[in-house]
Amino acid sequence: MKRFIYATLLEWKERRNHKPVIIEGIRQCGKTWILKHFGEAEFKDVAYFNFEYDNRLQKIFEDDLNVSRIIKDLGILRNKHIQPGNTILILDEIQTCPRAITSLKYFCENLPELHVAAAGSLLGVAVAQMDQNISFPVGKVQMLRMYPLSFAEYLLAKGEDLLYDHLRNISPDEKISGAFTGRLKEAYNEYLITGGMPEVVKSWVNNHDIEIVEEIQSEILSNYEKDFVKYASVSEFPKLSLIWHAIPAQLAKDNQKFIFAHVKQGSRARDLEDSLQWLISAGLIHKIEKISRPYIPVTTYADVTYFKIYFSDVGLLRRMSKFPADVVFDKSPLTADMRGILTENFVLTELIANGSGTPFFWKSKGIAEVDYIIQNSVDVIPVEVKSAKMTRSRSLAEYRKKYTPRIAVRTSLNNITHHSDEYGEILEIPLYLLWRLKAYL
Template sequence: MLRRKIEQSLARWKDLPDRKPLLIKGCRQCGKTFSVLDFAHKHYEHVIYLNFFQNPDYNSVFSGSLETDNLIMMISALLGPDAVFKPGKTIIVLDEIQECPEARTALKFFKLDGRFDVIGTGSLLGVRGYGKDPRSIPVGYETIIDMYPLDFEEFLWANGITEAMISLLRRCLAEEKPVPEALHNRFRQLLLQYTVVGGMPAVVQAFIDTHQLGNVLQLQRDIIRSYEDDMIKYADKKDKAKIAECFRSIPKQLSKENKKFQYSVVKKGATSSQYAGNLQWIEDAGIISRCYNLSIPELPLEGNALQDIFKVYMKDAGLLIGMLEDGTQFEVLQGNLHGYKGAIFENLVADFFAKMGRPLYYYHKDSGLEIDFVMRWKGNCTLVEVKATTGNTKSAKTILSHPEKYHVKQAVKLGDYNVGRNGNMLILPLYMGFLLDEY
């Protein structure tokens, strides 16, 4: 069984004395149902499980009164003696809650009643064109947590890397000392594997079980096809083709030197007014992350973000590989991807940051200055340069040499290095990107 960080979030939620119903949001197939049910069976005597996607008839439970006693009666009639309701001992799991909007409205009534814990999961919550909205969103009566595919640390756990090894990495980062060579090489290898495998649970499990990358690629492409099926099935009729076109353009968008998302790359002559909502659909489904250009690289980053100039990355690094042609896996593992390699490793770092909950920003000026990512790290504005192997950081050096203009005092260079420092630039191996989680 894959160890997931969501387990800690669920445990913290259960420890809250006045906890609200919990809503777990995330893209399809990121492991929401498995993690929630595993937690529920470990921590409660009785688990009531309703999956609205598999059993649309369950919607009828919520078609009348949403008072808790009425819902208990209806669920008991539906599930029979297996439905045991004991205050404080029973948890109700409402899976794929977006399929039954009234069930989400009912979270308010479960909270007001207070006898039973409730967890809902949703894949396409808030996606335009999907189903109908709840009668009332229970604002103030639910706690929402975003869940993602496995991040790199969870992938390391799955591959037998211990907490002690990760603690050693953190010490090397804190003390700015090189990682021991044997461990350094092992993490470099695991990083390349994560780049091609990514973090979708079924894909990671297949890799752990077989180490056959052909199986990995087939599963990735199955997931990509399921996403495309969702676009065709659930989007508004007028948007279906445009959403698919936006999605399929992502590898091409990343091939450009600037990587700014351009609607003309989606389709010749396309404009923002025609396609902006379609790109938003993909983002709302949890498939992509948007990285905004900054007018100037200084805090607050959100305040300096240019909302109409952005890059787009796949939320999961492995799914980007799945969108590319056969042989790409091998080329990544061999380091032979030439120019496109930079796009793949930028997406890898975007994967690191997005899965730790960081909003993504970059800096690009027509003068030629370009910084791959800009983040708040240890309370300071920090430039992040990503190098697939090695390379210069001319833009970062230019900005750092003019603190009176840019107010930036530190930068991080991620690449095929061990830990080191060059003035106010910290040099780190790419695999340490997942440790840059201190806001």
């Protein structure tokens, strides 16, 4: 399964002054697999250690953090020397051992010739909870974020390598041939069903059995809730669970603003905001804040009290919502709202995974609302999302009249087009080509 983060790891390996690298991301998004795969392909030896499975590892980091002693002890533990230059040292689930996190500073300073790679599923939560006497190695590590498979990676997983290469190299002025749009729309609808969790995608590609897909998705969701019990405090668990299960219903409201009182009657923000931040730090959800005006820098104009919450994976949102897979392709008005929510979640994860950062959204004092606002250098770009082929958009029109952005983006199932009027330029880009947005911009 091809993952684009591999190229980044290859650059890290070849860099003369490389630091230890930490890959963070939600559980089961492929962190362990990519590190092992990369290690086996690019190094003579892989020294893999998992802090969750081997309690002996904690003891190696309990005393001093002398890295020469640590690699000697780790070598004894696996009965094979660790050799800088030949061996990659992989420390998996490092969030369970804060002192191992701290040790990365000394690996950077005292043994830079050794390639050290760490992975952590709940690293953001672990760092926030670290003892004051244990420090995070700021500036001494290279942080990488891994996500579920993007749509482009999904195409490759399906064996659509030639189609992917064609789309990657297509001219910005060239429409996608009708010979390919049917396949792309079908793959897009499949992705709304499966999402990008590697085990789910692998099962679907190999078996095309939706029942097995949904069993795997349910197991992943269950495992996340087990993490609530394992890594959160006893008092925090019920609040985490309440927020987690409330997200689909919050998105289904006409006003999708996340309201704490709707999670549990009588709840206030101060009762639940720490639990919400736990889920954000764990990478399980994305928080999208409203901006009052689209000026630079956009972050300055964000309203931290007015936001929406989406899932980190569209397939898991569909499964959590109990939205049947067979109606994803259905164009019935009865399913339009949920298809719209899934499309919004898809666009969000595509924007984040492909380097646009976490976007914002804009809402006027009236009822006009633009789904996403991204900053691309000096351009603040509105992105309007449509789940089908409709292109009429009163909200985007109002935004463009008010702020006249140099370029605006509308994404739907229409083919790619580009035109201008007195309010600026509009790029119409298909949902299944959104991964190329930055190149088009």
